[in-house]
Amino acid sequence: MYIASVPQAAFLAFLWLQSLESTWATPARTQGFLAIPLTKTYNLPSSQLDEPNALFANGGELAGTIQSPTADAIHSLGLDIEGDDYGYVASMLIGTPPRPFRLLVDSGSSYLWVGGEGCVMGDGSGDCSNHTLIGPQSSSTFKDTGAPFFVKYGSGPVAGHIVSDHVNFAGIDVKDLTFAVALKESRHYGLKSTLYDGILGLARLLPGQSSFPPLIDTLYEQGFIKDPIVSYKIPRRADHLDDGEVAIGAMNPAKYKAATVITLPNIGTQRFWEVSLQRVVVNGLRMTWGTRSAVLDSGSTFILGPRKDIAKVHTAIPGAQYQNGTWAVPCHTDVIISFTFGDRTFPIPARDLPFKPVDKNDPDGLCLSRIGELQGSTDSRWIVGDVFLKNIYFSTHLGKNEISIAELA
Template identity: 60%
Template sequence: MVPSNRDQRWPNYEKRKAGLLVLLFTHAAYAIGATGAEASGFIAIPLVKTYNLKEPDFDPPNSLFVNGGALYGESQPDTSKLLHALNLDIEWDDYGYLATIQIGTPPRDFKLLVDSGSADLWVPGEGCQAGDGSGDCGNHTLLGPTFSSSFRHSGEFWMVKYGSGPVAGHIVSDHVTVAGLTLKSHRFALALRESKHYTLNRTLYDGIMGLARTVGWNHNLPSLVESLHGAGLIKRPIVSYRIPRAADGRSDGELAFGGMNPAKYKAASVVTLKNIGPIRFWEARMDSIVINGITLRIGRRSAILDSGTTFILGPRKDVALLHTAIPGSRFSDGLWYIPCHTEVVLSLSFGGRAFPIQPRDLRATPLNKDDPNAECKSRIGEMRGRGGSQWIVGDVFLKNVYFSTNLEKNEISLAELA
């Protein structure tokens, strides 16, 4: 998910991310818990897919502070062969993915939206309130001194703004366990004022886990993967994603720390790409877009690979050209529609290798599910407010590949799924 400092103008049903992440970590004192890692080779916990909300569930950008209000006061294992991972599970219809980590003493589970498009982690705090003063932060798991004896409050102000509204609070520290690896007195963000979207009971995550780079990020604190690597808990600062699909009915999603899981991809298909994003993002050169064997003439393009974005968003002219190459597509009132039964083969090419998207991943909500010839909303839409050569490539594509980022080498790897 990419923080909102621009106008995306994406249709209501396709708001970019249900929420975004705030990952604020520092190299403090660490202790390690890697139970079972030596035996299993990797540790897995669920990642769950969320959904997008309707327009009334989003607040105006500055509504967080409408009514003001004060924020409340005051020996390591050998990691050379280990892969530590969280299972990625799906909920709803492939709109967002969650992983569960543990925070505090005693440790409590927090469900976090996993986002390669931002660099912060945050969870809701004790006393958290909706920014417009309409109530508390819903039925989400909260963190604070009442719930954790190891919780420490720094008093440092923190805030981030997303497309679905701002979140604000303080920087705090507590014990954080990710895939069996424990960071003690770890610094991150605690949300005490949240925009409406985050406080809803039907928002299925408690906070956000950002896995982008921290270069150019607001708070100049290391990301989660930087902290795990700096503490010696993982040998390499690598995060790898196997994003699942609800329609497959399998629990095969995975977020892996420290390397790529060879059971999840075809080794001969790996392409490694230089990250060309100057700040934060994991961005690669995109060679071409191919539809039914025909290469579109769109020129030099790049793609931000963003696990926190459900759809694929591109420049208006590119998106129009793409859809006109899909038989039966049409444009109406700012949206593109495609036949629900389309079997078009659309591929994105990186590093000289074309990676096809399954046709079922291109279609969203049918206009009339009882009509066998019904049209569906397309999951590829136009994005305004960015340069004409840049795409944001989300889960529509990432469900079809194995995706990995290497912070140390500043590289991105893509591969065909095993």
Template identity: 40%
Template sequence: MQLTLPFAVLLTTILALYSVSEVDAHPLAKARAPNGRITLPLKRVVRRTDVHPEVYLQQHLNRAHRRYARMTGREEPSTEALTRALEKRVASIEARGLQVRSGRLGYAAQGMTSSALVNVAEPGKGKNKGNGTAAAAGAAGAAAGAGAATAAGAGAATAAGTGAAAAAAAGTAAASGANTGNAGFPAASAQAAASNSLAQANTPTTANSVGLDIEANDVSYVSTVQLGTPPKNFNVIMDSGSADFWVAGDNCQTCAGHQLLGASTSSSFVDTQQPFSVTYGSGNVQGNIVTDTLTLAGLTLTNHTFGTATAESAQFAQDPNSDGLMGLAQSTLSSQGVLTPVESLAQQGLISNAITSFKISRLADQKNDGEVTFGALDTTKFDSTTLVTLNNVNTQGFWEVNVGGFSVNGQDVGLAGRTAIMDTGTTLIIAPPADAQALMSAVPGAQSDGQGGFTVPCTTNATIALTLGGTTFNVDPRDLAFLPTTNNLAGNCVAGVSSGQIGGATEWLVGDVFLKNAYFSTDVAKNQISFAKLI
């Protein structure tokens, strides 16, 4: 069903996907279990609420280009090159008469300078939260249907109260029953985004498991851990694509609004005075290597070595929903030169093996069963007959596998000899340009946007798939249709697959667009990676 709402109204609805209210999901405090498994909760990280979806997509591409260059030891693209890519994206949006930023920030694309664009060249890991008005309007919109959207009107979408109008628009779609299933971008997802909701996970039924709360429409993931004496909760990004663990320090001048750790807050805190610095595709951090007590799901590591930040770049400093980051690649990749938490748990005998397993949930499924598990695989989450285990082919510490093939709707697209780095810290699938073109050319209705990205019909039923260890793993069409590009939720969507010259001609960077569709587990001791089909 086509919605004839003003673009600004729908745009704000879509952009609200990246707002969320803070909700805690505390780990279950359990003694060590016989099976050696513990599980942590995950939450979604807030994303930008102020830019057009296509600009946000380009930010993700820029981030991936830099991240992948670092992964493979290649020269990173310059800030100037990334800015030019973003300027081209902005020019394309302007040519269609659309706004780059949402109206509530008070200005559109016209007149933006290169210096202004540099500030949004890459996505932050979390930005401003939405307001309570949007949440209230979401419920009202769902009840009132089309009348609420009409009352909001185009004018409200460009004023300070745009969140309310967007929520009402989402309510219209939900009340009418439109855009569910394969009819287009799901109304339930739009409504959840517009209301800034956090879908709480069901109570886990498996021992040593803690639920995963879903922010808006499937964004990134955060886990709650405890640090210090007395212990305090810290929310940290869970990232299989890096290997350093750090949180904001009490002497950090740029960490306002975060939970802080230091001698002033913890009697067991020790600062080694040894510096560390980590640069990510979407920010950087520097600080000191410290030791303190770390508790994961009730299991305690005393004198664990990690980092506290004395300075964070804006991408981290402005993130209200995370206090740091936990890297879960291999410690050979660590800038701090220390064991990752999962490796320390195994070394101290608190878990049987240095295994990290991910079940990443999708809002549209309404299962709310996501989790991250340390020490084993949660066999209740996958079909054990489909489990495949592959050797890690990366020598630096990333998790990378050989891919047997890529297909669209069951038809092989002729891409042999490729490898893929599996990264929970990346949202999209990023492929070398020729590979992305070959894959997306086989998707009915897919079109190149001329900027390295693609669009697909929001109603697509196309299934792309990766073959791993002889087993084919499908990507749900709902994940392929990443974000609508207009006010028609049954129109075109930005695709979850994009191209970029970000490494070798045969290397892919595979993020959550795929990983939501498989159980994903890594084993440090065996240097292996496992996948299984979800149940």
């Protein structure tokens, strides 16, 4: 999830904070892996989906516990899907007694936060009681430091306090984890239609950027995981495979082709997992432009880039049209787009490009493109979300500040 303030125009692109609906299940231990179901859900009213220019990103979910895990284990959060491949959410048990909290799994932001007791919406339109909240009334182990917390996403700010409490997820049990609670949320997060209770940020933070560390730093420093690694296998609803996963502590060799792994330096200077984007090819035509980079963001449904780049991409797609600030492509396009990283090329199948029909009465006509303009962007950075990520396996290593990408198994 890209943390920035942008206009809500054609692509409400920076809403890299979205949703879930969770089903609890018993985790399975297989070859050292802990598999825990996670649910993905769209979190906005269907009326907003009918707007041709309203594009959003979303979330999924995890659940379950397992006793006495080792640091060598891969703590695996299984991913399931609702909606048309929008986003992914997880569930953690927090507090005493433990209660499940639904969290957006987001490689593009760094903080873990949930709603706090007494939370209200910043516009004064109501409280956050549609969501699970944490505080001294619901948890006997809750501790409020009183230190302020504030973060601003594209969909609005969140403000509250830094706290600690008992947290259990994916076979990991932390007695006194530091995280944040939101006491004032922008309206987007407080709405009943927002089906998650907080954000699980899995990006990094540099020293001095925060008064509490990201989750992965804590798990590694306290010996819960052997290596500060998070790995992603993003599923596709149309495949009906239920094979999505976020693995904490390692890469899962069952999910990727070992011979295809490339490991690249993270060139991001801030929180993002960012790599050099060598080449983009559309319908066999190589795009010509200067240096470009790609932020790999599981919290973004779409691919977003500078206006000129996105226009050039769509110009190479037969039948593509620009309408009201948004690109549309034929709903049955056969164009394949490929990205090259580290001299290895990874294609995006044609079926992943169309999003939603511009005219719901004409499903065979034009569909909104899942590749859109990054509003206000004048630099060379692309935001590469689930449109691309569900076609690869990718992994981030906090200690080495590296990103690995591979073909799916």
